[in-house]
Structures are given as C-alpha cells and as structure tokens.
Amino acid sequence: MISVGIDVSKGKSTVCIMKPCGEILESPFDIGHTADELDSLISLIKSFDEETRVVMEDTGHYHLPVATYLSSHNIFVCCVNALRMKKFCSQSIRRAKTDKIDSIKIASFGITYWNELVKAYPSNVIYDELKFLARQYYQVTGMLVKSKVNFSNLLDQVMPKINDVLSNQGENHKLTEFVSRYIHFQNILDMGEMKFTSDYCKWAKKKGYRLNERKAAEILALAQNGIPTLPNSQSVKIAVSEAVKLIHSIEESRNTILAQMQDLCNTLPEYSVVKEMDCIGDTLAPRIIAEIGDVRRFKNKHSLIAYAGIDAPPYQSGAFHASERHISKRGNSYLRKTGYEIMQSLIKHKPADNAVYDFIQKKRSEGKCGKEAMIAGLNKFLRVYYGKVMEFYSEH
Structure with a gap:
C-alpha cells in the first residue's frame, strides 16, 4: 500500500x-x-x-x-x-x-x-451551489446588521427616538423611507403642523401605509421635544441618505441570493418534504438544505447530529462516568445557527401535534433552561429530518 x-x-x-x-x-x-x-x-x-x-x-x-x-x-x-x-x-x-x-x-x-480512510463523497453540484450561496447569504446578512447598527446610531443624532414611534408599523422599509424623506427633525419643524400632517398622509398613501394623522402628531411632538446632536447640514443629509441606500441595496442583494437558493431547491426532491415541516418556510428551507446537503451521505441520524456539533460524547475513566456533558461544537456552526432559528420559529408559533415543539416543552418542564431545551429540540429535529427525507428517498 x-x-x-x-x-x-x-x-x-x-x-x-x-x-x-x-x-x-x-x-x-x-x-x-x-x-x-x-x-x-x-x-x-x-x-x-x-x-x-x-x-x-x-x-x-x-x-x-x-x-x-x-x-x-x-x-x-x-x-x-x-x-x-x-x-x-x-x-x-x-x-x-x-x-x-x-x-x-x-x-x-x-x-x-x-x-x-474514507473516499471523498462525490457531492451533487446543486448542493455545492446551495452551500456556496448560503455562505454569501450569511456574509451579506452580516453586512446588513452592521449597516443597520450604523443607521440606528445616525438616528439617535438626527431623529432621537423616532424608531420607537415607527417600530410597530409592521413594515420593514417604513422607518428607512421616512428618514430618507425627512432626514432631520428640523425639516419637520420648518414645515409646520398642517403642512407636515398633510405631507405625511400623502406620503403614507402613496407608499401603501395606513393613513394616521395621530401618528403624524406623535412624530411632530417628538420633533418638538427631541434634541438632535447633529446639525441639519448638507453633510448630514448625504450621510443619512447613503445609509438608507446602503440598507436597501444590501437587502436587495440578500433577497436575490435567497431567491436563487429557492430556485435551486425546487430542483431537489426533498424540498417539498422539508417545506411541509412546521415553521419552515421559503427562507429557512433552502438554508437548512444548504447546510445539511445530501442527507444520504450520512450513514445514520447520529452522524448528522455529530455533523451539526450538538452531540455530547461520553466521558468515562475508571469508576467515573460523567452524567452532564456539553455539546461538542465540532461541526457545522452554520447548521447550528439555522437550526436554532428553526427552534425559535417553533416556540413563537407553537404548532399543535408537533413532535419537536412538544419535546422542547417536555425538556422545559424537566427544568432545562431555554437554550438547553432548544438544543435538545434541535437534536430531535435533525432526527426527524433525517427520517423523513430518507423515507422519501426510499419510496422514490
């Protein structure tokens, strides 16, 4: 040899x-x-x-x-x-x-x-593309988070507490579009109450938001009592406008990547099986498939759990047997992250007759803290995922 x-x-x-x-x-x-x-x-x-x-x-x-x-x-x-x-x-x-x-x-x-020695598994091109796009998705998401933090810092200096007034609108772009239009509290004050209320209602109607004169009054009161720390200058206007453009541009890039991941997943047989699972929609399904890849390459469900790094290897020496073990974290951290988001979705929506959600609640009733119960739920989820997808392939 x-x-x-x-x-x-x-x-x-x-x-x-x-x-x-x-x-x-x-x-x-x-x-x-x-x-x-x-x-x-x-x-x-x-x-x-x-x-x-x-x-x-x-x-x-x-x-x-x-x-x-x-x-x-x-x-x-x-x-x-x-x-x-x-x-x-x-x-x-x-x-x-x-x-x-x-x-x-x-x-x-x-x-x-x-x-x-194990021969390298010849991976499917589609799974390789999905994994590549998933990495780009996380990179763009990280950029988006940093851009939103910078935007929030700018708001504290030009429109303090405006996000408290507009945060419950249920519209992702309403705050950024509002700030892009008015830039600074001083611009609102210069318009006066009647003109601002009229302008706000016209803008909301054009954008498809609810017409709410009371909301306009709240914003005006906030402008009157707020203390901006940056002047209403051309430099500030450019900085705020570019911060909004950057957020919208990154969001568009992320949505484009996700749309391509969805198109690739539509060519995979297991996509319909994964989407039928509770609380896994068009965003989480492509990401979980991208991180797991071709599930048939794992010899059993325990291999998939180990790949995710949420297994707890045994530890024994002589008469000592460890009863409390931490997860290994020797695996795909992106898979753990995506799985954790799925657990959060399950807890938020509380689906009935769901084995994973019921398992999380069982662990909580046994005294496990929130994160421990969710990791246990993720372990259960991966076992269910492996079983359903492998059953589908065995039948087709």
Whole structure:
C-alpha cells in the first residue's frame, strides 16, 4: 500500500509518497494547481503497481481543485478533518512545521489509519451551489446588521427616538423611507403642523401605509421635544441618505441570493418534504438544505447530529462516568445557527401535534433552561429530518 500525502496551500501543494514503515518513495516536492502538473502527478500515482490512496487535509476550499481533479481520474482521495490532522501532526516534541514536513506527516497519517480512510463523497453540484450561496447569504446578512447598527446610531443624532414611534408599523422599509424623506427633525419643524400632517398622509398613501394623522402628531411632538446632536447640514443629509441606500441595496442583494437558493431547491426532491415541516418556510428551507446537503451521505441520524456539533460524547475513566456533558461544537456552526432559528420559529408559533415543539416543552418542564431545551429540540429535529427525507428517498 502506498500513501500520497498532500499538504495543500493556496495555488500550490507539497506532495510526499510513502510506503509502510516510513519508507519514502518520493521526497516532498511542490506542484501547482494546474491541469498539466496534476496530470503529471496522476501519471506518477498510476505508475505504482500497488494500491495507492491520496490523503489531504480538508482546508475549506483550497483543496477542492486538487481533490476534484484527482477524483475525476479515478484516484482514491480522502479529505481528513482539519482538527484531526492538526492533532496528529502536533505529536512531535519539537513541533517543527514546514510544508515538506507536513506532507510527510500527512502521508504517515494515511499509512497509520489506512483502514479508516474514507473516499471523498462525490457531492451533487446543486448542493455545492446551495452551500456556496448560503455562505454569501450569511456574509451579506452580516453586512446588513452592521449597516443597520450604523443607521440606528445616525438616528439617535438626527431623529432621537423616532424608531420607537415607527417600530410597530409592521413594515420593514417604513422607518428607512421616512428618514430618507425627512432626514432631520428640523425639516419637520420648518414645515409646520398642517403642512407636515398633510405631507405625511400623502406620503403614507402613496407608499401603501395606513393613513394616521395621530401618528403624524406623535412624530411632530417628538420633533418638538427631541434634541438632535447633529446639525441639519448638507453633510448630514448625504450621510443619512447613503445609509438608507446602503440598507436597501444590501437587502436587495440578500433577497436575490435567497431567491436563487429557492430556485435551486425546487430542483431537489426533498424540498417539498422539508417545506411541509412546521415553521419552515421559503427562507429557512433552502438554508437548512444548504447546510445539511445530501442527507444520504450520512450513514445514520447520529452522524448528522455529530455533523451539526450538538452531540455530547461520553466521558468515562475508571469508576467515573460523567452524567452532564456539553455539546461538542465540532461541526457545522452554520447548521447550528439555522437550526436554532428553526427552534425559535417553533416556540413563537407553537404548532399543535408537533413532535419537536412538544419535546422542547417536555425538556422545559424537566427544568432545562431555554437554550438547553432548544438544543435538545434541535437534536430531535435533525432526527426527524433525517427520517423523513430518507423515507422519501426510499419510496422514490
């Protein structure tokens, strides 16, 4: 048996080819991530008259060109979890680290755990696209949160407490559109009561909001008693207008990404099954599918739970058996985040005859705090998800 250890980095990799007992067939050498150089590596691997397996670290996305290209040429490729590989490579006392040393250690890992090596699962292109879009969705959502925090800080300086008056309107854009129109409390005061009330009602009618003269009176009273800390200047007007434009632009980008995720999910058989589950709509369904991927790659429901990082591994030593264990968090943090949002949705809507919601309530009645009960509910949800989707595939 021959182990090919590949230490992957950006744009290039270092390769070491090893046999059992530490016999090195090819000393570490560098290859670029190009078709020509990978073809030469494939020719070298196939030249050996023994079973050969390629081992590399799962580095997020740097390893994907190499793993994909080698797999497409019928080469056995195993992508090892980065944490497991790090712990294996850090056993040396001196802790020397270079690309050449790492490639030797990775090849040694392949020899040591030869019988445990699992061939990289050929993922469906649609699931890959969904996962990619999901990451972009979270990036854009993070930008949106920062933009809204900045906008809130601006409001405290030009229209203090205006969000308290307009926060219960049930319209996501009403506050930003209102601020974009009036910019500063001083502009409202300069209009006077009658003109502002008339203008506000006309604007609300045009935008499709409720006509409410009492709300206009509340805003006017707030403007009269408020103390803005920024002047009603051209610079402030530009800053506020651009902050509103930025929020709307990011929201549009996020909605576009989500719409594409929904279109991709419509091509997947399990999408209808997932959407039929309580409190999972057009927003959460594509995200949970994107993070779980093809559920058929998990050998059982426990593997899916471990992938989410909400399993509690046993701990026993001698006569000691730990009864209280924390979740491992060794898994997909985005899956935990999305699952937690699903649990929040269940608690908010309280669906009847729902096994997951009933399980959360049961855990709460047993004295579990809110987060502990929700994590237990997420564990239950993933088991239900796995069972329903696998049943659907078995029938179709």
